[in-house]
Amino acid sequence: MTEITYHLAEIRERVATILTRSGRAADDAMILAVSKGQSAAAVRAAAAAGQRDFGESYVREALAKMDELAELSLRWHFVGRIQANKTRPIAERFQWVHTLDREKVAIRLDGQRPAQAPRLKVLIQVDLAGEAQKGGVPEAGVADLARAVLELPRLELAGLMTIPPLTDDHARTGALYGRLRELRERLAQSGIAAPALSMGMSGDYELALAQGSTCVRVGTAIFGPRAA
Ligand SMILES: *Cc1c(COP(=O)(O)O)cnc(C)c1O
Numbered sequence: 001m002t003e004i005t006y007h008l009a010e011i012r013e014r015v016a017t018i019l020t021r022s023g024r025a026a027d028d029a030m031i032l033a034v035s036k037g038q039s040a041a042a043v044r045a046a047a048a049a050g051q052r053d054f055g056e057s058y059v060r061e062a063l064a065k066m067d068e069l070a071e072l073s074l075r076w077h078f079v080g081r082i083q084a085n086k087t088r089p090i091a092e093r094f095q096w097v098h099t100l101d102r103e104k105v106a107i108r109l110d111g112q113r114p115a116q117a118p119r120l121k122v123l124i125q126v127d128l129a130g131e132a133q134k135g136g137v138p139e140a141g142v143a144d145l146a147r148a149v150l151e152l153p154r155l156e157l158a159g160l161m162t163i164p165p166l167t168d169d170h171a172r173t174g175a176l177y178g179r180l181r182e183l184r185e186r187l188a189q190s191g192i193a194a195p196a197l198s199m200g201m202s203g204d205y206e207l208a209l210a211q212g213s214t215c216v217r218v219g220t221a222i223f224g225p226r227a228a
Contacts, residue, residue, distance in 0.1 A: 034219035037226025113154035159196025
């Protein structure tokens with residue numbers, strides 16, 4: 001497990017270096033440790049190394065880890081596809097949702113968010129590359145969904161998220177991340193604040209940070225390969 005500590009230290013250093021080089025504060029972006037397919041012991045090791053934010057894609061797997069690690073007071077982010085009939089545990093147990101892509105789900109999450117909990121932070125997942133199978137709302141639908149979220153009292157519109165197509169073409173991925181940043185600026189001009197940009201994964205987080213990412217979602221570069 002010392003490998004996890006080592007990987008985290010290395011990633012933190014790289015993130016801080018890129019941020020500083022871009023004229024940003026060294027702590028201006030969050031590192032989200034995506035722990036789907038990883039054991040509770042691996043999450044515990046990352047937590048021991050100071051990691052607090054963890055991302056999960058499957059509700060049942062996530063709940064088992066949350067229960068096992070309850071004493072650690074970790075922050076959990078849902079980063080998987082949301083099934084409309086399985087929103088309740090997401091609304092009740094997570095602090096962040098990165099993959100909101102339809103109003104129906106927003107309304108359900110709002111209705112199911114416990115009254116005593118802080119507002120659920122949601123990011124709108126944007127499909128910039130026309131890959132419907134990965135989820136996400138097309139760019140043209142983002143403003144309407146954002147306005148719908150702003151009407152819901154138990155949700156906080158935290159930002160935007162995107163998943164790029166699988167490619168080795170870094171220029172293309174960088175351009176895509178730049179488009180998410182531009183979309184955030186256009187929304188801001190029309191009075192919609194969606195400040196966070198959740199973009200960048202193990203293979204491209206440096207690119208994403210250079211394009212303004214405020215949250216990199218890093219799995220295998222921290223934990224190693226996932227269980228199938
Ligand atoms: C699995 C996953 C990640 C992490 O991917 P790695 O390549 O392991 O860093 C990031 N974002 C989402 C939405 C994921 O599902």
